Amino acid sequence: MADQSANATKNEKIGQVTSTKMAKTIVVEVTRRVPHPIYKRIITKKKKFYAHDEQSTAKIGDVVRIVEHRPLSKMKRWALGDVIRRAVQVGVEPENLLDPGLQTATQGPKAKHK
Numbered sequence: 001m002a003d004q005s006a007n008a009t010k011n012e013k014i015g016q017v018t019s020t021k022m023a024k025t026i027v028v029e030v031t032r033r034v035p036h037p038i039y040k041r042i043i044t045k046k047k048k049f050y051a052h053d054e055q056s057t058a059k060i061g062d063v064v065r066i067v068e069h070r071p072l073s074k075m076k077r078w079a080l081g082d083v084i085r086r087a088v089q090v091g092v093e094p095e096n097l098l099d100p101g102l103q104t105a106t107q108g109p110k111a112k113h114k
Contacts, residue, residue: 010068012081013049017062025076026053028066051078061087 015030028049036043050073051066058064058080065081072079 012065012067013078014063014065014084015049017058017060017064017087018048020053020056020058020060024053024056026051026058026064026080028064028078049078050076051080052076053080058083059087059089063087 013028013030015028017026018029019027028051029046030049031044031046033042033044035041049066051064052069052072062083063085064083066078067081069077069079071077
């Protein structure tokens with residue numbers, strides 16, 4: 001009996017991180033395309049999974065692999081396996097904020113008061 005559990009592979013899913021607002025927990029949305037049972041048209045089904053992320057390595061938009069895990073809380077039954085693809089982080093560089101030419105251009109013309 002112990003040999004079967006040692007050789008058993010755990011279920012894995014690949015999805016996109018939609019939230020990292022909780023401590024050590026990420027929300028992963030797994031999307032799958034399946035034919036409709038009656039009409040046979042391909043439809044997209046989405047399901048959210050709560051996964052444990054000990055080091056908080058995943059960010060919003062990352063594509064990650066989650067693996068089955070023992071229950072850690074009421075809704076958390078998955079753990080972060082690895083980050084497959086990082087999301088593009090969009091931000092403003094700090095040196096651009098200090099450029100005086102940019103500051104005057106963003107402020108616009110000042111209104112004259114009489």
